[in-house]
Amino acid sequence: NAGVTQTPKFQVLKTGQSMTLQCAQDMNHEYMSWYRQDPGMGLRLIHYSVGAGITDQGEVPNGYNVSRSTTEDFPLRLLSAAPSQTSVYFCASSLRDSLYEQYFGPGTRLTVT
Amino acid sequence: AQTVTQSQPEMSVQEAETVTLSCTYDTSESDYYLFWYKQPPSRQMILVIRQEAYKQQNATENRFSVNFQKAAKSFSLKISDSQLGDAAMYFCAYRSGSARQLTFGSGTQLTVLP
Numbered sequence: 755n756a757g758v759t760q761t762p763k764f765q766v767l768k769t770g771q772s773m774t775l776q777c778a779q780d781m782n783h784e785y786m787s788w789y790r791q792d793p794g795m796g797l798r799l800i801h802y803s804v805g806a807g808i809t810d811q812g813e814v815p816n817g818y819n820v821s822r823s824t825t826e827d828f829p830l831r832l833l834s835a836a837p838s839q840t841s842v843y844f845c846a847s848s849l850r851d852s853l854y855e856q857y858f859g860p861g862t863r864l865t866v867t
Numbered sequence: 868a869q870t871v872t873q874s875q876p877e878m879s880v881q882e883a884e885t886v887t888l889s890c891t892y893d894t895s896e897s898d899y900y901l902f903w904y905k906q907p908p909s910r911q912m913i914l915v916i917r918q919e920a921y922k923q924q925n926a927t928e929n930r931f932s933v934n935f936q937k938a939a940k941s942f943s944l945k946i947s948d949s950q951l952g953d954a955a956m957y958f959c960a961y962r963s964g965s966a967r968q969l970t971f972g973s974g975t976q977l978t979v980l981p
Binding site: 799 | 871873876909910911912914958967968969970971972973974
């Protein structure tokens with residue numbers, strides 16, 4: 755198993771550009787989520803999904819869109835990038851019935867200039 | 868809403884010594900889970916240890932153990948016999964029993980001195 759994969763690892767955008775951060779998992783996990791990590795603030799939840807076709811907002815959803823058309827993929831879309839979205843983004847997944855383990859991807863470092 | 872507080876932005880420990888990282892949380896729920904994650908310079912998030920709120924016994928994983936004080940809402944991590952590879956950012960995290968989302972603290976940067 756590859757686990758949770760994220761692409762790209764690094765990205766630089768100009769203000770106003772759009773892009774999609776990709777996240778995929780091959781563990782047949784129902785639950786997937788996106789977090790952003792900023793210095794001094796830990797990880798904050800952006801959006802999450804409990805299964806294909808079902809998504810919901812987390813703590814900091816503004817400026818981001820998600821969709822879940824398959825169990826494996828959970829892309830995060832930035833429609834019009836802003837400097838405030840400069841951050842490290844993590845995707846995570848887990849089994850619906852799992853009490854414990856969430857598996858994290860390696861992260862994407864995004865810089866918006 | 869639940870909050871997780873890590874009041875020590877940075878800590879250092881001498882190799883082979885013991886260090887304790889602090890974490891407090893606020894919740895009105897009775898069913899929840901607590902976690903410590905390690906993030907080395909590679910950025911990978913690694914689960915170190917977990918504690919179920921309904922268990923009175925403190926969790927232990929090799930050199931890592933927790934001091935879970937439910938009434939005080941405190942969840943500290945003790946690292947014994949510290950090794951250079953323990954140097955990392957450590958995050959305390961909370962999860963409600965009815966959800967999968969994690970609420971993280973702001974992290975503690977641990978330096979291990981040779």
